[in-house]
Amino acid sequence: MSEECGKESCEGCSEHGCSHRQGSDAANAGSDIKKVIGVISGKGGVGKSTVCALLAGALKEAGKSCVILDADITGPSIAKIYGIKDKAGSNGEAVLPAASAGGVKVMSINMLLENETDPVIWRGPIISATVRQFWTEVAWGSADVMLVDMPPGTGDVPLTVFQSLPIDGVVVVTTPQELVSMIVEKAVKMAEAMGIPVLGLVENMSYFDCPDCGKRHEIFGPGRLSETAERFGVKNTARLPIRPERMALCDAGKADELKAEELEEFCRQLLMEE
Numbered sequence: 545m546s547e548e549c550g551k552e553s554c555e556g557c558s559e560h561g562c563s564h565r566q567g568s569d570a571a572n573a574g575s576d577i578k579k580v581i582g583v584i585s586g587k588g589g590v591g592k593s594t595v596c597a598l599l600a601g602a603l604k605e606a607g608k609s610c611v612i613l614d615a616d617i618t619g620p621s622i623a624k625i626y627g628i629k630d631k632a633g634s635n636g637e638a639v640l641p642a643a644s645a646g647g648v649k650v651m652s653i654n655m656l657l658e659n660e661t662d663p664v665i666w667r668g669p670i671i672s673a674t675v676r677q678f679w680t681e682v683a684w685g686s687a688d689v690m691l692v693d694m695p696p697g698t699g700d701v702p703l704t705v706f707q708s709l710p711i712d713g714v715v716v717v718t719t720p721q722e723l724v725s726m727i728v729e730k731a732v733k734m735a736e737a738m739g740i741p742v743l744g745l746v747e748n749m750s751y752f753d754c755p756d757c758g759k760r761h762e763i764f765g766p767g768r769l770s771e772t773a774e775r776f777g778v779k780n781t782a783r784l785p786i787r788p789e790r791m792a793l794c795d796a797g798k799a800d801e802l803k804a805e806e807l808e809e810f811c812r813q814l815l816m817e818e
C-alpha cells in the first residue's frame with residue numbers, strides 16, 4: 545500500500561495503478577509511470593502489436609506521453625515496427641530503453657540480442673523473469689501511460705504481467721471471425737479472474753472500404769464486437785478497418801507515422817478511467 549493513500553491494507557482497493565498494490569513488484573527507481581495498460585489477445589495473428597502502436601499514436605495525439613514494454617519475448621515486433629536498431633543502454637545502475645524517431649520509449653528482447661533474428665529458445669520461467677526485469681530493472685523515466693504488448697493466449701507471461709506489474713486494466717484485441725471471438729472470451733475471463741478491469745475491446749481488420757466502388761466490405765464476416773462487449777459489460781469499443789498503408793508503415797519501421805482516427809474516442813475513454 546502507498547504511504548500517501550491512507551489505507552491500512554491493499555485488499556479491496558480500487559487504485560489498480562498504485563505502485564504499492566499488493567502482489568506487484570516495485571518499479572525501477574528511475575521510472576514514474578502513471579498508468580499501465582496491457583494489450584492482450586486470445587490468439588496470435590490479430591494484429592495486436594500494430595494496435596498497440598496505433599494506441600500509442602492516439603495517446604500521443606491526446607497529449608499523453610507513452611512508453612511500450614514488449615512482453616512478447618519469443619515473438620517480439622515492437623522494436624521492428626518502430627525502426628529501432630539501437631541496443632538497450634545503461635546508466636550504470638539500470639537498463640535504459642531505446643526511443644523511436646518520434647520519441648516513443650521501447651524495451652524489447654531484440655534490443656538485448658546480438659542479432660535481432662536470433663531465436664529466444666527459453667523455458668517459461670526464464671521468459672517470465674525477463675518480463676519482470678523489464679519492469680524492475682529498466683529506468684523508463686516519466687510517462688503518462690505504459691502499454692504492455694503481451695504475447696497471445698493465457699499462459700505464463702500474461703499471468704506474470706498481471707501478478708508482477710500494477711496493471712490498471714487491459715485492452716483486448718480481436719478480429720471478426722467466430723473462432724477468434726470465442727477465444728477472446730478466454731482472455732477477457734482471465735483478466736476478470738485476476739481482478740484486472742477490461743478497459744476496452746478493439747476489433748481489428750473489421751472491414752475494408754474499397755477505394756474503387758466506395759462500398760464497405762466485411763471480408764471476414766460480420767463481427768461480434770457489440771455482442772461480446774455487452775456480454776462482459778465493456779462499454780469502450782472500437783472497430784479498425786483493413787488499411788494496407790498502415791501495414792506498409794509498420795513493415796518500413798515507421799510506426800510513429802501511424803494515425804487512427806477510429807481510436808480517438810476510444811483513447812479518451814481510456815484516459816477517463818484515471
